[in-house]
Amino acid sequence: MGVSTTRLTDNIYLIDAPYHGRTGVLATYLVSSRRVALIDPGPAPQAEGVLEALRSLGVERLDYVCLTHIHLDHAGGTWLILEEYPDARVHVHPRGLPHMADPSKNLAAWARAHGERAALVGEVREVPQEALLASADGESLELGGVSLEVLWTPGHSTHSHSYYERTSGLLFTGDAAGHTPVGGLLIPTSPIPYNPVDAASSLARLQALEPRTLCISHFGAHEGASELLGELKARVELWARLADRAVEEGLEPRRLLELVAGEDPPIRALLESHPEAETPLLQSLEGFTSYAHWVRRQAS
Ligand SMILES: [Zn+2]
Numbered sequence: 001m002g003v004s005t006t007r008l009t010d011n012i013y014l015i016d017a018p019y020h021g022r023t024g025v026l027a028t029y030l031v032s033s034r035r036v037a038l039i040d041p042g043p044a045p046q047a048e049g050v051l052e053a054l055r056s057l058g059v060e061r062l063d064y065v066c067l068t069h070i071h072l073d074h075a076g077g078t079w080l081i082l083e084e085y086p087d088a089r090v091h092v093h094p095r096g097l098p099h100m101a102d103p104s105k106n107l108a109a110w111a112r113a114h115g116e117r118a119a120l121v122g123e124v125r126e127v128p129q130e131a132l133l134a135s136a137d138g139e140s141l142e143l144g145g146v147s148l149e150v151l152w153t154p155g156h157s158t159h160s161h162s163y164y165e166r167t168s169g170l171l172f173t174g175d176a177a178g179h180t181p182v183g184g185l186l187i188p189t190s191p192i193p194y195n196p197v198d199a200a201s202s203l204a205r206l207q208a209l210e211p212r213t214l215c216i217s218h219f220g221a222h223e224g225a226s227e228l229l230g231e232l233k234a235r236v237e238l239w240a241r242l243a244d245r246a247v248e249e250g251l252e253p254r255r256l257l258e259l260v261a262g263e264d265p266p267i268r269a270l271l272e273s274h275p276e277a278e279t280p281l282l283q284s285l286e287g288f289t290s291y292a293h294w295v296r297r298q299a300s
Contacts, residue, residue: 047077068174155199
């Protein structure tokens with residue numbers, strides 16, 4: 001399947017470029033006015049399709065490549081975009097910035113987390129230091145009539161930030177506001193080392209914006225953003241409490257999932273309608289359990 005482009009507003013597009021033949025893996029967003037920003041180009045195999053979409057939209061100049069965070073499934077193909085748009089500045093959280101200039105540690109972490117599937121992410125090259133621009137919490141990227149407000153939103157990672165386009169109410173969160181791996185239900189995106197306390201504060205901050213549309217990376221644009229953010233925050237807080245109890249009582253991961261399903265009705269319904277949701281749910285819970293262990297180590 002080829003790349004597809006959906007117009008979300010007069011100025012904003014969702015680009016769905018296939019990743020090894022699969023679509024709906026990572027949404028790339030284009031915000032285009034007098035100045036142009038591309039949010040999360042994806043890894044190199046996918047960034048090729050993003051470039052194809054930019055060419056067909058007639059994008060001649062890119063001002064910013066905005067990275068919600070530096071995980072390689074979002075940021076790995078940044079170098080490829082810069083080859084075609086060398087004047088673009090890469091806007092990235094200051095904690096992530098050094099790893100764009102020297103991706104070796106980021107690549108090693110990716111390999112540890114993804115094992116034999118890690119190589120699918122394709123080639124990752126460094127981005128020239130002079131192209132990198134550190135984000136500041138609360139700043140605004142002015143694009144002419146539209147702007148992207150920057151909010152640091154740690155939790156999923158320490159180097160996560162989100163972008164808010166106030167005139168349209170579109171909020172771009174990367175992985176800071178969950179993902180919808182199965183059945184359309186928003187669940188936490190919580191790889192180790194996840195921090196659910198930071199994640200819940202970030203979600204509260206995003207909800208206070210009263211956004212209209214939640215534009216997540218995995219995957220797509222969802223109306224009713226404020227409500228979705230509130231539900232996800234409650235989910236994060238509940239799962240954190242239950243994971244803490246599971247660690248306290250030495251419960252197996254599947255037993256923790258049973259506790260979650262017992263107290264989180266949409267999760268129970270999801271497991272009934274989509275039994276395959278068990279795998280991403282167990283994965284997601286690992287981040288919570290790992291955090292609960294970490295807290296205990298700090299206290300002892
Ligand atoms: Zn991520």
